Amino acid sequence: MISYLIRRLLGTIPIVLIVGAIAFFLVQLSPGDPAMFYVSADAPPSEIERVRERLGLDQPIATRFVYWFGQVLQGDLGVSFHQNRPVLEGFLAALPVTLWLAFFSLVIAIAIGIPVGLFSALRPNGMVDKFATVFVFVGVSMPNFWLGMLLVLMFAVTLGWMPAQGFNTANPWEAFRSLVLPAITLGYSQAALIARMTRASMLEVMRQDYVQTARAKGLRVPVVLGKHAFGNALNPIVTIIGLAVGSLAAGSAVVEVVFNLPGIGRLVVDSVMRRDYPMIQGILLLTAGMIIVVNLITDLLYAVLDPRIRYD
Amino acid sequence: MTYSATGFGSQDQNNAKVLQVENLETHFITRAGVLKAVDGVSFHIHAGETVALVGESGCGKSVTALSLLRLVPNPPGEIVGGRILLDGDDLLEMSQSEIEDVRGDRAAMIFQEPLTALNPILNVGNQLSEVILRHTKASKREARALVLDMLKRVGISDPESRLKAYPHQLSGGMRQRVMIAMALLANPALLIADEPTTALDVTIQAQILELMRDMRDQTGAAVLMITHDLGVVAEMADRVIVMYAGRIVESAPVRTLFASPAHPYTLGLMRSTPNLTTQRGELSAIPGLVPTLAALKDMEGCRFAPRCAFASQKCREHEPPLENASNDQSVRCWHWDQVLASQVAV
Ligand SMILES: Nc1ncnc2c1ncn2[C@@H]1O[C@H](COP(=O)(O)OP(=O)(O)O)[C@@H](O)[C@H]1O
Ligand code: SF4
Numbered sequence A: 001m002i003s004y005l006i007r008r009l010l011g012t013i014p015i016v017l018i019v020g021a022i023a024f025f026l027v028q029l030s031p032g033d034p035a036m037f038y039v040s041a042d043a044p045p046s047e048i049e050r051v052r053e054r055l056g057l058d059q060p061i062a063t064r065f066v067y068w069f070g071q072v073l074q075g076d077l078g079v080s081f082h083q084n085r086p087v088l089e090g091f092l093a094a095l096p097v098t099l100w101l102a103f104f105s106l107v108i109a110i111a112i113g114i115p116v117g118l119f120s121a122l123r124p125n126g127m128v129d130k131f132a133t134v135f136v137f138v139g140v141s142m143p144n145f146w147l148g149m150l151l152v153l154m155f156a157v158t159l160g161w162m163p164a165q166g167f168n169t170a171n172p173w174e175a176f177r178s179l180v181l182p183a184i185t186l187g188y189s190q191a192a193l194i195a196r197m198t199r200a201s202m203l204e205v206m207r208q209d210y211v212q213t214a215r216a217k218g219l220r221v222p223v224v225l226g227k228h229a230f231g232n233a234l235n236p237i238v239t240i241i242g243l244a245v246g247s248l249a250a251g252s253a254v255v256e257v258v259f260n261l262p263g264i265g266r267l268v269v270d271s272v273m274r275r276d277y278p279m280i281q282g283i284l285l286l287t288a289g290m291i292i293v294v295n296l297i298t299d300l301l302y303a304v305l306d307p308r309i310r311y312d
Numbered sequence B: 001m002t003y004s005a006t007g008f009g010s011q012d013q014n015n016a017k018v019l020q021v022e023n024l025e026t027h028f029i030t031r032a033g034v035l036k037a038v039d040g041v042s043f044h045i046h047a048g049e050t051v052a053l054v055g056e057s058g059c060g061k062s063v064t065a066l067s068l069l070r071l072v073p074n075p076p077g078e079i080v081g082g083r084i085l086l087d088g089d090d091l092l093e094m095s096q097s098e099i100e101d102v103r104g105d106r107a108a109m110i111f112q113e114p115l116t117a118l119n120p121i122l123n124v125g126n127q128l129s130e131v132i133l134r135h136t137k138a139s140k141r142e143a144r145a146l147v148l149d150m151l152k153r154v155g156i157s158d159p160e161s162r163l164k165a166y167p168h169q170l171s172g173g174m175r176q177r178v179m180i181a182m183a184l185l186a187n188p189a190l191l192i193a194d195e196p197t198t199a200l201d202v203t204i205q206a207q208i209l210e211l212m213r214d215m216r217d218q219t220g221a222a223v224l225m226i227t228h229d230l231g232v233v234a235e236m237a238d239r240v241i242v243m244y245a246g247r248i249v250e251s252a253p254v255r256t257l258f259a260s261p262a263h264p265y266t267l268g269l270m271r272s273t274p275n276l277t278t279q280r281g282e283l284s285a286i287p288g289l290v291p292t293l294a295a296l297k298d299m300e301g302c303r304f305a306p307r308c309a310f311a312s313q314k315c316r317e318h319e320p321p322l323e324n325a326s327n328d329q330s331v332r333c334w335h336w337d338q339v340l341a342s343q344v345a346v
């Protein structure tokens, strides 16, 4: 197990580096000159040239890549054009908001998705299942930003229960309130996916012989379902939750912009707007690394949940 | 000629009937219509007696067994009629909670495929002690002791360490021993075994059969043994019930049945048996196939007629009733006397 873990962790390094290289070229080859963002509109060409030199953009792209890559290998992600501070600092400053947002979204997605899936599997085509079908359909087809705006309209504008936008850091309670609507926005579609997978997985497992054995032993229905069926249904559900983490990372960009939250998602969007190359590259690299770690955790969970799966 | 049928079989004729099934009807409601998988089946089993239920694949043996514990998947399955008396209590009248109390306690079941019948993610100790914890007031420690004792009784060596094993870590024979232990833990009055040896290697089959026989003798349980292996029947059973397409077509003490089968279908089964190549396969050396349940809906006459060498016009028009060929042999055939006579001639 330990040696497997070490091998997997070592294996992630080349993946992260390849992601880094792709990120670099995608960003740097996209049209637009960053220097233009850091000079006044009527600046003379000499002024622009000076800024380009300062940003290192006067070098050929190959030179820039080798230099950047060398720095990355030493753990240095460079300095943000816009923030004038190390990329890592800027990233870490924005990270907590996004992590909290992702955490609450995931809690909502799991706390709603699994029960909805479970209960709709109990009676396929029953009342709960029909309701759940609509819930899932709406969840997977409604765009995040639209749900976000609906929620704001209802709970912030009309009812005034929640802040419409921004991240209020006055105290933890206000900070939490700032994240409620964004977390629901982000969590709902994931809840729908988890519900769908839970239902399918439970229906599959409930047909298995060992569930019949559990019933034949006289076990009560909640024990048959909870202990014998659900335990076996968990594997694909864990897969979906692992994927949900990736989707949350992507979805947070939209939601953070809609709700004006100072997280990684907004930082990406802002950095793209400002052609802040080092920042974009750094975020892509770090996010990729985090998602790879989540995948690794997912894989390890499989072995925890099912004694037949062994890594060695 | 031995069809006078002196019963060697039911050694416990005077014992109380542990199980009495009357006119059991289990239907599957499907898009193709209503399939009568079990169509008016009646039989009984005394304490200490083993009754074998035989017939080709798909004839309704498993559905009969599952019906006894009300385990038929619903939907699509439904028990639509009959009575199932376990020591006089009608299981079909019971509430959900009451039947759950019976399952695993007064009546237990052993399934065909021990690998899939055991939960892959729970260890053996957990799955076994669960039965005791559910049906008795024993503590976890007491349950563990009972489980260890039972594992020893079913011939599992080093039971302490097996408790922590998962099903995939055990051999096929070992798994079936665990299933048997599981079924016997609560000391059931009725033990239902649905093809308990079919999925096992031949050498292991013999060991498991021997174990089942020992356990039956020790516990005095009534046993319903489902099989399509007449070798198993010969070794285990006191009486035999032959099913065809959802109906009982013949029922007799085991010796009577082997010596003088009165139904053409039973006769066919006998003739197809002692043959190494078909020994582990299905009983289908009789020409033709079991009619699908869907096809039976429009069938007027005897269900076996399309495959029967004795069939007459009457057979194709009217279904025969189950009648006594002798005092302990009943048969569903218009021409059972001819069937018996044909064997005398040989
Ligand atoms: N879940 C089900 N849905 C529909 N029909 C079923 C189902 N289970 C069994 N049947 C029907 O019941 C018949 C008897 O099946 P079964 O009792 O399993 O046969 P066997 O004698 O081989 O154990 C089958 O022919 C099949 O048509
Ligand atoms: S009733 Fe007729 S068709 Fe049916 S088994 Fe007897 S002889 Fe054959």
Ligand SMILES: [Mg+2]
Binding pocket: B058, B061, B062, B063, B194
């Ligand atoms: Mg069967």
